[in-house]
Amino acid sequence: MSLANSPLEPIPVAILSVVKHDYIPRGMLAHTRFHAAVVADDPEQPEWAHERNEAFAEELKVPYVRSVESALSDYDAKVAVVSSAAERHCDLSVRAANAGLHVVQDKPMSTVLTECDRVVEAVERNGVKFMMWNRNFLPAVQQAASAVADGKIGKVAAIHVDFYFAKDAGPPISSRADDDPPLDWLEYLIAAHATGADGGLGHKPMGELEVEGIYPLAYIHVVTGLRVRRVFARAKAHFHQLQLDNDVDDLATVTLEMDNGIVGSICMGRIGNASHPDIGEIKLHIVGTEGSLVISEARPEVSVYYRGRPDTIYPHLRVANHNDWLLADHFARAIDEDGDTPLNAHVARHIFETVHAAIASGKSGLPVDVER
């Protein structure tokens, strides 16, 4: 579906499940081209999910319907925004694509590779646009990509991304007695909604690699445009009882062997509130044949300190950050001009493959090829 003949026409949006953080629909709706038409979810979802969806619909002053099919057909929506539990991401995206809607989806793409394949197929068959939400338009990331594209460091030989979130994820390891039951993943993630740290919401536990790995891998892709061929990873639960009890990682390192012989790496983790004054140390180190780059992803920023500042308020404020608006704007233009989106279904699928190869490598202690 193209709006190429009417580039300024408002684009109605169906928000399909907003049970976790809501920054994606908010990010899209902050752009004047997009307006909310309806919030919807499947009727069999638990009541707590309906409550969250209803609250969001009420805030936006749009209807809430307990029927995704009705939302896709009865509200003239042209775009679907999917922010459900991760295991439902792909199914909702496929249903929206089959109904002819363009799709903006939260990360991770899925928890299962075959679901990612369904999205790629549905998007292509229906000729709709797909965008995985990302951070590629942060000013510092764009600076890095531009410097490389302009040849300032020659050809890229290596690229490394540190992506630490200095956030707690429940109590620390060894905080429960041996005869206490393991911490329940879903229960904790439902409670984490209050702090916005519920990106892993769902029945299936997910480690940091799976939940957040898309961000550093997307940075590497936007700078190099290349695919990963092989990975070697180490991963563990180092900080939090929740991750340990559910056998997923909260600290991971991945070596990436990429096309054109480029070497890469990512270090990531949910390292705890105490381990950084702000959201975390997030950096890119890029080595080229004629120079190198060291980029702090947070910049530009302004430091603000005051008596009584709550621990939950970071002293360094990111400024000039128009990532969300730029993503929405590029998505609108992709629709208008039948162009590509900032992170399409194919790239998103490859990122998923890379993450899952890394998880397998972390468990085996062996390098693992990334499927093609």
Added chain:
Amino acid sequence: MIRLAIGDVGSAGADLALVLRDLRSAQVVALVEADQDRKSEIADQLDIGVAAGDWNQLFESHADEFDAVVSFSQSMIFGEFIERAVERDKHMLVNGPIDPKTAAALAKPTGTNYIMVTWPLRMMPYQQAVRQSLDAGQLGLPGLVRVHHWNSTLGQPADDDSLTRLVVHEVDVVCWLFDAWPALVYATAMRTGDLNTSQGVQIHLGFPGGGMALIDCVNRPTSESPPYFSLSMIGSQGAAYADDHHNINLLLNEQGVSGLAVDQGRLHCRTQLEDFVSAISDGRKMEDSVSDSRRAMAVVAAIEAAASSGGAYRLQGGDYEPC
């Protein structure tokens, strides 16, 4: 007061002289320096009475005039120098690494002398601050160490571009912070594909208990690219970030804006020497420093094998075997 004979001062001469004038419990009494001009300059600055052209001359003619020998050489192969010092029961401080054969011999000390292998990179202010935080319990259990070291100025001999030279100090620092041999070793050479040219290598280590390290070393002539170093230690209770990026000031002139890296300086050698002297005074065991050298060299050998083969290597029975 421990009497020191120093040698192989190299390019650190003037800075070293500053440090050597102010050592606690030690005094420099002898100098070995092949370069005549530098020998005279340092001997004058430190008021050193004994100055020889090489170590053999010093041992032959002045063996009773000093208690300990300190070599600042980056050579790695000490061989005869160490043998002479052991014969004369002299305390000894040398820069790591030392070649495996010598390390194996020194692992079984026979005299009353102390032998310390020291590592300049460990002694630099960044690493000392991180280690102090770790030892104080502020960081909890180490989980991840990430090192970037581009165009190191640690004094690599111009004619030695081996992989060992490129990575051994960084490998040692990581093992020192974890206080362990890595259980798993993986490595990938950078695009040149030939480790012997040492353009760069990425090293990925797994430690017992799940700890992990990533080391990225690149070496190009400093005329083409200035040095850069960063080390992050992520622990279970806290984290430390030692990064040149945080320590850069700005120069603004008609050329535009450029960065001025604040140098860590060369006075870390004072820490090395103070540590050595206090160990002698305290009668503190130093065999660990020799075994640390064996550890670093064994890991480097595994790195080379891993990068060549494309496979991971696992520690088994004190040696690294392919997985």
